[in-house]
Amino acid sequence: MKHANKIAMKQILGGIRKAVEEYDMIQDGDKIVVGVSGGKDSMVLLYGMKLFQRFSPVKYDLAAVTIGMGFENFDTSPIEEFCKKIDVPYYVVDTDIAEIIFDIRKEKNPCALCAKMRRGALHDKVKDLGFNKVALGHHADDALETLFLSMFYEGRISTFKPVTYLSNKDIHCIRPMLLLKEAQVEGVMNRHDIPVVESPCPMDRHTKREDMKLLLKSIYKDIPEGRDRLIRAIRNKDQLSLWF
């Protein structure tokens, strides 16, 4: 492996380790499913969690699960091959979520319901496999987009947490890449032989989230330190000063 490539992957592993330690994400004997969409974030997470397994002081089992949304032209074979290569058991759950959302219910705002149904199917599979945790590929930029989306569209200050307990299914959801930036994830993607499967969803890149991503990017052009400060702000419990 070339030196620069090693450094890029080291950054990812460093970020994963920091998040895992700081938020106590993994306990000895955990059985963790990585939710793999085929997109860059979850593919890098899968590879990162596999490499982290080697030197993590806490031992855990790993599997990968893709929820097939029912789109005809979605080919999971590159993910399957990659999982074989890195020796991680891989499962695909076929669903008809796309048909329900687009053809039957003709949802005007399909993303929220789709995400809910997808999460349900993923959590069910985690339980079926007898696993107790699910890891998602969210990074710091996702968390910031969510923060601003919730403020602008829902009137509340909120983003997802590093660890969430899902009491109805008795599983924990962890986000080991939450301290990493999207650019770091992309850096690894481009340097390593990690396949990506394009999403066939017609909503892909036509969402409010995508608009928010572009808006934040343009702000960071004017305020280059803005991103890091926002990440610091999310983590800064002691200096929260609002109207209550």
Ligand SMILES: Nc1ncnc2c1ncn2[C@@H]1O[C@H](COP(=O)(O)OP(=O)(O)OP(=O)(O)O)[C@@H](O)[C@H]1O
């Ligand atoms: N079809 C799916 N099957 C399994 N897990 C999924 C699926 N879609 C999304 N996930 C999980 O949920 C996380 C967040 O999903 P989201 O749709 O926001 O993707 P994203 O931020 O674009 O990430 P990615 O690049 O991995 O697609 C993903 O990183 C992945 O861990």
